[in-house]
Amino acid sequence: MTTAGLLFMLISVGAVTGLFVWCLIKVLRGKKDPDHLAHVEPIETKDLEKR
C-alpha cells in the first residue's frame, strides 16, 4: 500500500468511526426528558384516555 493509500484509508475510516462514536456518546448522554418516547407498548386509545 502506498503512503497516499494509507492516508486515504486512515482518514476515511477514522472520520466515520469518530463521527459514529461522537454521535453515540451524544445520544447516550443526551437529555432525559420523560416526555420523550415514553411508550413501551402499543397503547389502545381507550387505555390512553383512562390514563
Next chain:
Amino acid sequence: MLCEPFPMTQKKTEAWSSKIGVIMAVAGSAVGLGNFLRFPGLVADRETGGGAFLIAYFISLLVVGLPICWVEWTLGRFGGTQGYNSSPGIFHAIIRKPWGKYIGLLGFIIPVGVYFYYVVIESWCLGYAWHSFTGGLDLGKDPTTYARFFSAFTGQAVDGSILGFPGPFLFFVGVFILNFVIIYRGLSKGIEFICNWGMPLLIVIALALLVRVMTLGTPDPTKPELSVWNGLGYMWNPHDIAKGLSNPAVWLKAASQIFFTLSVGFGVIITYASYLKKKDDVVLSGLTATAANEFCEVGLGGLITVPAAFAFLGASAVAGGTFALGFNVLPQVFAGMPYGHLFGGLFFTLLFIAAITSSLSMLQPGIAFLEEGLGLDRRGSVALLGLVTAVGCTLVVWFSEGLKALATVDFWIGDIGIFLQGTILIYVFNLVFGTERGWTEAHHGADLRIPRVFKFVIRWVSPAFLTAIFVMFVLKNVAGWNLSFTKAEFLPTEPILDLVGGPGHPASGVARLTVFFLVLFVGFTALLIRRAGQRWKAR
C-alpha cells in the same frame, strides 16, 4: 393544524420505546448487503474506484445523503404528528390537495417491491451461513465448484429449479415467514427488539472478522505479493484522482451508492420517523443513524471483504460484482483459512442480520398504509401484505434463470424508483412544505443544531445535484448513454432490450411478465390509495 388528526378511537398508537431504539432501527434498515459487498467492490474498481470515488462518495454524503436524510426524518415526524404513518398519508397531510396522496405512492411501492427479491437474497445468506457452519461449503480449491454451487442454490440454470433443490426453498419459506412473525409483533416488540439486539451483534461479528482478516498476513508464503497489506493497498490506493473526478461515471456510482446505502428515498425513514413525537429529536438521531451506517460501510465493510479476497485469490477475484464476491469468492477464501467453517458461518450470519433488519423495514411502510388507509387491524394488514409479497416473491423465486426476474424488479423499482422518490422528497420539502418552515420543524426538540450552511445545501445544492444525477442515471441506464460529453453514444441497455428486443438480444418473456406484474402492482396500489383518500376525506 393542517389536517384533521387521525381519529384515535380507531387506531392503536404505536411508538418507539427509546431514542436509541429508533436509531438502531433506521441504522438496521440502512446497513445491508451493500455495506459489506457492494461498497468494497466499488472502491476497488480499477476504472471508477480509488481516491476519486471516495472523494465523490463523501461529497455525495454531504450534499445528498445527509440532507435528504434530515428532510425525510423531519417530514416523517411531521406526518406522524398529523396522525399519519404511511408515505401516502404523510404526503396527503403535507400537500393538502387531492393528488397529494399519490405522491406518496412510491413510498409504498419501493419498499414492498424491493422486498420481493431482497428476502430471497436474505434466504441465500441464511442458507450459506448454515452450509458454512456445517461444512457444506468446503468445496475444495476449484473456483468453478463454488460458482456451480451458487448457481444451483439460486436456481440460475432453469426457471423453477429451486423446487428440485429443497434446501434453498425451505430457507426462503422460513425467512419469509420469520419476517412476518416479527412484523406482526409490532414496532416496539418486533422491529425495535430485533434491531436493538441485531445491530450490536452485527458490529461484534464484523469486528471479530476484521481482527481475523487483519492477522492473515501472507496466507501463501510462496506468493508474497498476495498479502492483506497489499489487499488494503489494492482497495485504498488513490490512483489518478484528477482523472477520476472528471469522469461522470465516478460521480454517478458514488451518489448512487450513498443513496442506496442510506435507504433515503426508500419510504422507510419517513415511516419510522412518523412514530416519533413532536418534541423528539430528529437531527441527532438522523446523523447518528447515518454515522452508524457509514461506520459499518467504510470502517468495517471497507476493511474486510476485499483485503481477504485479495490475500487468498489475488486481484482477479475481486472484480466480479456483488454476488460473485459474496457467494463465489468469499466461500473460497473461508475454505482456505484455519477455522474457515466458523469464520465463513459468522460472515454469512452477519450478512443475514444486515439483511433481516433491512427487510423488516421494507414491510413496515406497507403495514402502516394498510392499517391507516384501509382501516385494517394488524392481523388483516399482515395477511394482505403477506399475500401481495408472496405473489411478488413467487415471481422472483420461480423465474430464477439468470436471476432475470430479480434483476428486472431491482432495476425498475430498486434503482429508478428510489432516485425518483428521493428527488420528489427534496422538491416537496422545498417547494410545498417550505425550506424555512422545514428548517424550523427539524429543530423542534433537536439535541443538535444543523450547521446553517446545510439550509443552503438543502434548498439549492441537493435538488440540483440530485436532479443532475437522476438525469444522468436515466440517460445511462435507460437511454444507454456512454457517459461521454465529447463522443456521446446511445446504445440500448439490457433492461430495455429485455422488453423490446434488439439485434442479437431477443426480448425476454420473463422480463416482460415481471414489468407487467409491476404495472399491475402500481395500479392496485393507486386504487388502494384512492380508497384510503376517501376514508381520510370522510373524516
